[in-house]
Amino acid sequence: MPRPALRRVLVLDDFGGIAAGAADWSGLPAEFLRAPVPDAERVARLAEADALVLIRERSAVPASLIEQLPSLRLVVTAGMRNRVLDLEACTARGVAVCGTDSQASPTVELTWGLILALARQIPWQEARLRQGEWQMGAGLGLEGATLGVAGLGRIGAGVAAIAHAFGMRLLAWSPNMTAEVAAAAGATLTDKPGLFRGADIVSLHLGLGASTRGIVGAAELALMRPGALLVNTARGPLVDKAALIAALESGHLGGAAIDTHEPEPMEAEDPIRRAPNTILTPHLGYVTQQNARRYFEGATACLRAWNAGLPLPRPLNDAARDSQGTLP
Structure with missing residues (x-):
C-alpha cells in the first residue's frame, strides 16, 4: 500500500x-x-x-x-x-x-586544535595572562616529537597526514592494523605497549565496542612517558576514566584533551571536570x-x-x- x-x-x-x-x-x-x-x-x-x-x-x-x-x-x-x-x-x-x-575533516581539525592547545599549554597560559601573570614553564614543540595514532580510519589517517606537516614521527596501532595500512599513512606499525611507550602524544581514533571499551587503562597510561599527552576525540569509554584521573592527579600524565564523554551531556558532578591539566570540550568533533x-x-x-x-x-x-x- x-x-x-x-x-x-x-x-x-x-x-x-x-x-x-x-x-x-x-x-x-x-x-x-x-x-x-x-x-x-x-x-x-x-x-x-x-x-x-x-x-x-x-x-x-x-x-x-x-x-x-x-x-x-x-x-x-x-x-x-x-x-x-x-x-x-x-x-x-x-x-x-x-x-x-x-x-571526517571537522574531527581531524578539532583533534589538531586540541593537540596544539595541550602541547603549547594555551588554555593555562592564557588564563595566567588574564590574571595579570606572565609565562610560566615551557610547552612541547611538535617538530621531531612522536605522535601515536590509535586507529587509521578516515579520521585517524587525516590526523596522521597533518602530523607530517609538523615534522613529527608517527607510530600507529589498532587491534587489526597491518603494516601496509600504517605505511600508507607514513607511520610505523607497533603494538599497543609500543604505541603508549614510544609516543609523546597519543591520539585515539578507534570505534567503540565490547572489545575496545576501556582499551586504555592504568597499564597503558603507566607506559606513557612522564609528561606525555593524551587526546580523545573518538569515544569517551575507550579510556578508563578513573585511571586517567589518577594519572593526571599524580602528574605522570602531562595533560589530556577529551571531546567525547559518557553520558552526554556530561553530568555536572563528573569527576573529570576537576582533574588537572585537562581540556574538555562538549563533543564538538563533527559540529x-x-x-x-x-x-x-x-x-x-x-x-x-x-x-x-x-x-x-x-x-x-x-x-x-x-x-x-x-x-x-
Missing part, C-alpha cells in the same frame, strides 16, 4: 539549536527538541512520532524503545553508522532507516556549519522522498531499500 505522509517528525537532541537553520524544513511537520528526553518520559514523548531524526549517537534507540513506538515508520540518522540505534529491531518492525552524508548542512539537508531529502513515495536516499536497511515506495 502507498506510504502515508508523515504527520509528526521529531528531531532529537538538537543541543545547539542548529538543525532548523541548517536546511529547508518547509512543509515538513518537524519539531526540534533541544534537551535530551529523560528515560522515564521517552515512550510518552515519542509515541506519536512517525519519524525520528537522530543527531549522531546522542540518543539511544534500542529495541526496547522501538517496540513501544507503534507509529514509527522512519528513522534518519546523521552519518551512515549509529551504534546506539538497533538496526535489526527497526528492520523487524518494518521501520525504514536512512543515513546522511558527513565529513561544524558545513557538517550540519550535510546532515540536515540529507535528513530533509529523506523525509521528502518518503512523502513523495520515492526511493529513499542512503538506505541502511531493507525497509528503506523499498524501491517501489511502499511499506513492507
Whole structure:
C-alpha cells in the first residue's frame, strides 16, 4: 500500500539549536527538541512520532524503545553508522532507516586544535595572562616529537597526514592494523605497549565496542612517558576514566584533551571536570556549519522522498531499500 505522509517528525537532541537553520524544513511537520528526553518520559514523548531524526549517537534507540513506538515508520540518522540505534529491531518492525552524508575533516581539525592547545599549554597560559601573570614553564614543540595514532580510519589517517606537516614521527596501532595500512599513512606499525611507550602524544581514533571499551587503562597510561599527552576525540569509554584521573592527579600524565564523554551531556558532578591539566570540550568533533548542512539537508531529502513515495536516499536497511515506495 502507498506510504502515508508523515504527520509528526521529531528531531532529537538538537543541543545547539542548529538543525532548523541548517536546511529547508518547509512543509515538513518537524519539531526540534533541544534537551535530551529523560528515560522515564521517552515512550510518552515519542509515541506519536512517525519519524525520528537522530543527531549522531546522542540518543539511544534500542529495541526496547522501538517496540513501544507503534507509529514509527522512519528513522534518519546523521552519518551512515549509529551504534546506539538497533538496526535489526527497526528492520523487524518494518521501520525504514536512512543515513546522511558527513565529513571526517571537522574531527581531524578539532583533534589538531586540541593537540596544539595541550602541547603549547594555551588554555593555562592564557588564563595566567588574564590574571595579570606572565609565562610560566615551557610547552612541547611538535617538530621531531612522536605522535601515536590509535586507529587509521578516515579520521585517524587525516590526523596522521597533518602530523607530517609538523615534522613529527608517527607510530600507529589498532587491534587489526597491518603494516601496509600504517605505511600508507607514513607511520610505523607497533603494538599497543609500543604505541603508549614510544609516543609523546597519543591520539585515539578507534570505534567503540565490547572489545575496545576501556582499551586504555592504568597499564597503558603507566607506559606513557612522564609528561606525555593524551587526546580523545573518538569515544569517551575507550579510556578508563578513573585511571586517567589518577594519572593526571599524580602528574605522570602531562595533560589530556577529551571531546567525547559518557553520558552526554556530561553530568555536572563528573569527576573529570576537576582533574588537572585537562581540556574538555562538549563533543564538538563533527559540529561544524558545513557538517550540519550535510546532515540536515540529507535528513530533509529523506523525509521528502518518503512523502513523495520515492526511493529513499542512503538506505541502511531493507525497509528503506523499498524501491517501489511502499511499506513492507
